[in-house]
Amino acid sequence: MAKIWSLLCFTLLLFTFNTQAARLAIVIDDVGYRVNEDNKLLQLPVAVSIAILPNSPYGRKIAEKAHQQGREILIHLPMAPLSQQPLEKNTLHPAMNREEIARIMQDAIQKVPHAVGMNNHMGSAMTSNLRSMEKVMQVLSQSRLYFLDSVTIGNTQVTKAAMGTPVPVLRRNVFLDNIQTEAETRHQLNRAITLARRQGSAVAIGHPHPTTMRALQHALARLPDDIELVTPGMLLNGDQTARNGIKPRETKPVPExxxxxxxxxxxxxxxxxxxxxxxxxxxxxxxxxxxxxxxxRTV
Structure with a gap:
């Protein structure tokens, strides 16, 4: 009977730890254009990461503030979409050669200090072109940054292009705010939580819309106990900061x-x-x- 009880206790403990293993990473894109919204973003939990547009007017200033907080920073690199729409300066196009791609990427790295990762801004035309993304990965392999595929098109070639390179790749699972309402952001955040529980981890991407900020401020303060809010780099095999030779800084909230x-x-x-x-x-x-x-004994 004692063995059965011990087994039951062990099973309950194992179940409890497994339910706490789900990890959720949230990245806010398009940072660097709106000072008020960006400052509100920096009030979110420090595990929420930011992706800064390299040619935005306030990107460098926000990067420095975020770095002081210990927040993870990505370069939100503009890439050409299939649709016709206004483009950022220095948007990567499939027709560019490796030298032009390298010049633009190195310029972006210089403009966004302290970045440890990169993800694509738009980019359905670029990320669906294997040869173009191979050039991107060849350049990126010299910078020790990881790449987060925003998955703006179903037949993205990012993961395939990174094969044979040292570039770690992550994929976005959920967009939080394609519809800009607080209710939709909460709904998509719950989808991300469900995916994290099912898969062990999930990556959600949002934008600095007022509705998104309000929804996240409320929801992240009430995350379920079995969900751990992490940075994208923490989802990679091994500690990304250690791989990049960066001394880890104490952050809040810290893992228990x-x-x-x-x-x-x-x-x-x-x-x-x-x-x-x-x-x-x-x-x-x-x-x-x-x-x-x-x-x-009786006497």
């Missing part, structure tokens, strides 16, 4: 220690009615067995 996790497990179990009923029953049973094995 093993002792804190065990205390949380204890609280969860102590609040569980079934666990308490079984515990009382087993204590009584063990007490009866101990009494039978060690009867009281």
């Amino acid at each position: 220690t093993q002792w804190e996790a065990l205390k949380r497990v204890k609280k969860i179990l102590s609040d569980n009615a079934l666990f308490n009923t079984l515990n009382r029953y087993m204590q009584k049973l063990w007490g009866n067995q101990a009494g039978a094995q060690n009867p009281r």
Whole structure:
């Protein structure tokens, strides 16, 4: 009976730790044009990362503020879409040669200090072109940045293009605000949470819209206990900051220690009615067995 009880306790502990393993990364794109919105963005939990447009007027200033917070920074690199729409300066096009791509990318890296990653701004035409993305990955392999595929088109070639290079690649799972309402952002955030629980992790991308900021400020303060808010770099194999030779800075919220996790497990179990009923029953049973094995001596 004692072995069965031990197995039950172990199973409950294993279940509890597994439910806490889901990791969610959130990246806010298009940063650098709106001072008020960008400053509100910096009030979100520090694990929320930002992707800065390299030719935006306030991008460098926001990058410095974010770096002081310990926030993860990406370069939001403009890439050509299939549709006709206004483009950012120095937008990458499939027709560009490797030298032109390298020049634009190096310029972007200089304009966004402290960046550890890069993702595409628009880019359905560029990211669906394997040869073009191979050029991008060849250049990126010299910078020690990871690449987050925003997945703006279904047949993206980003992952395939990175094969054979040292560039780590992540993929976006959910867009938070294609429809700009607080209700839609909350709905998409819940989708991302469900995916994180199912897959172990998920990446969500949003934008500095007022509705998005309000929804995230409210929702992230009430994340479920089994969801850990992380940076995209933390989803890669190994610590991205260590790979880049950057000394990690203390950030908030920080991952809980093993002792804190065990205390949380204890609280969860102590609040569980079934666990308490079984515990009382087993204590009584063990007490009866101990009494039978060690009867009281009479004189």
